[in-house]
Amino acid sequence: MATPESESFVRTFARGLLVIEVLGQTHGGQSLAEVAEKARLPRTAVRRFLLTLIDMGFVRTDGKRYRLTPRVLRIGLSYLSSLPYWRDAQLALEELRARIDQSCALSVLDGEDLVYVLRQHAKRILPMSPSLGSRLPAHAVSMGRVLLAGLSDAELDAYLAGATFKRLTRATIVAAAPLRREVLRAREQGYAWVAGELDESICGLAVPVRDRDGQTVAAMNVSLATGEFTEAEAVAQFLGELRVAASRLRASSR
Secondary structure, three states: OOOOOOOOOOHHHHHHHHHHHHHOOOOOOEEHHHHHHHHOOOHHHHHHHHHHHHHHOOEEEOOOEEEEOHHHHHHHHHHHHHOOOHHHHHHHHHHHHHHHOOEEEEEEEEOOEEEEEEEEOOOOOOOOOOOOOOEEEHHHOHHHHHHHHOOOHHHHHHHHHHOOOOOOOOOOOOOHHHHHHHHHHHHHHOOEEEEOOOOOOEEEEEEEEEOOOOOEEEEEEEEEEOOOOOHHHHHHHHHHHHHHHHHHHHHHOO
């Protein structure tokens, strides 16, 4: 993999992508100075990147503030379209939500975070309701635990050694040793249950989505209000449905 110090790393290209990422962090557009400050790049360089992105149709400006255009969606949608199970996942989650009448989601691992690639809301919206593209810390949620359980031992060791475990509630596990135990527990039992570690009002039950080679490629969960279900009750009521939906995606994975 190319690093900023390697000959194969294209620094200009990387900076252009960083500018796009910075522009996506606010809703009302940003000035040249704001983009430069957040990207930690010289204003002259940022101005060239912005002008190029305007010419390519990815950015628009009123002369003072710069905003992304819908054309940027092509980049994100290209990733979703590349997932072999994507179309089946949409239908599988819709049907799962209809059967269990609870919010459910599909996510993938990206560094220390999981990223939502699909979400189906129940009629009753939970206090925290992530949407497509939302990022959550992997250590504090059920889908994150399942995704971490799908890593090799060496990859898990590297994650535990380098990740930042932020305390989000009183229940959040923020030490490597107990987190490892929970991840290995999820690996052994084939599901993860996490209660109140991201938000005290929410708990979740998650299972891995595997490809045909048995490798974990995503995670699927059901989100529940804290106090409505114990782990045993959630497992009894929802685990079978989750596994059926996950197995459907495995059949469509290449």
